[in-house]
Amino acid sequence: MRIAMISMHTSPLEQPGSGDAGGMNVYVLNTATHLARQGVEVDIYTRATRPSQGEVVEVEENLRVINIVAGPYEGLAKEALPTQLAAFAGGIVLFGKCHDLDYDLIHSHYWLSGQVGWLLRDLWEAPLVHTAHTLAAVKNAYRSADDSPESEARRICEQQLVDNADLLVVNTHEETNDLVQHYDADPEHVVVVSPGADTELFTPGNDRATERSRRELGVPLHAKVVAFIGRLQEFKGPQVLIRAVAELLAREPDRNLRVLICGGPSGAHATPEQYLDLARDLGVERRIRFLEPRPPEELVSVYRAADIIAVPSYNESFGLVAMEAQSTGTPVIAARVGGLPIAVAEGETGLLVDGHGVGDWADAIAQLLDDDDTRIRMGEDAVGHAASFSWSASATQLASVYSEALSIEIPDCHGRRASGR
The missing domain is CATH 3.40.50.2000 (Glycogen Phosphorylase B;)
Structure with missing residues (x-):
């Protein structure tokens, strides 16, 4: 199985804890790493933010990060990233053509990546699994009085992904309820996969x-x-x-x-x-x-x-x-x-x-x-x-979700439906 993961707005190789790098970076890198160790080939596409990164970073066997040039390397605020969705998607398509790549499935992370994944889903005729990580409607409902609200444009884009992704992966049943309540999601299209912790690294000290x-x-x-x-x-x-x-x-x-x-x-x-x-x-x-x-x-x-x-x-x-x-x-x-x-x-x-x-x-x-x-x-x-929470278990659950997504019928350009590869 070959998977295209999309993490446009932040690279899984960036240092968590500042800028736009946080728990999602940890999630993407660790699930991808353990999927790769289980024999799944994973390419993670992200936006290049400095020329020294190189186009392809070989992380380990079966796992690489591909840096796509879309807009300036530096100085582009997260709020301006939607202007680069077409450039980013085009860069992914070109890379795939140049390297004769054929993906079985797309897994997008966050709404910006989801918009790109939605386009590639129909272009590649591969199922789309989407993980939101955070949702505009939920953030607005819980934000502090001093915090800026998320845009209506983001909420609309998230609604489109809920309506069009083949499967939605969430971390908890609470998130399933959020998707149903705020985005009218079909619970049958939502799958809970618990994240993990690196229990080999994070150990008690004497x-x-x-x-x-x-x-x-x-x-x-x-x-x-x-x-x-x-x-x-x-x-x-x-x-x-x-x-x-x-x-x-x-x-x-x-x-x-x-x-x-x-x-x-x-x-x-x-x-x-x-x-x-x-x-x-x-x-x-x-x-x-x-x-x-x-x-x-x-x-x-x-x-x-x-x-x-x-x-x-x-x-x-x-x-x-x-x-x-x-x-x-x-x-x-x-x-x-x-x-x-x-x-x-x-x-x-x-x-x-x-x-x-x-x-x-x-x-x-x-x-x-x-x-x-x-x-x-x-x-x-x-x-x-x-x-009781491990990244290996998370990856095993995700592999099962991918297999389920591959059995879902995907409409072709004539409206006919055929199962994923």
């Missing part, structure tokens, strides 16, 4: 490893540490954590608390300074350390250095950060939104908070920081919980 991680990060060894890992944007909620920490320290100024915020700005108007300024305005800048995004093998140290990982997002399709944290043995406090109630076993591997009220988050953080026995027990249980 006391010595934790001490080493804290020394490397400049964190006091005996402080209680709360960490946030992700893109710095309102939707991910770093401001919620900063305000909750300020509230906690206002209650108890002598509390030995430190906060790590690891990530880069994301979005047209996002800057790291706005979060630095917020911490400064609230008088907690000395308690918070901002870290640049880092590759997974270095991110392990941040997870291990923390007593708690906070995930105060306004919505998450699943919550990969929460799963990676638990895999390292660190309990999670997360918002009760999206797929996070599935990623976090409430009361067993962490706590879930209703809403984003500052007092509620301060209470939850204090509750877990002050109860050492419960926190340690949750960390131990978290490892087993995370072990």
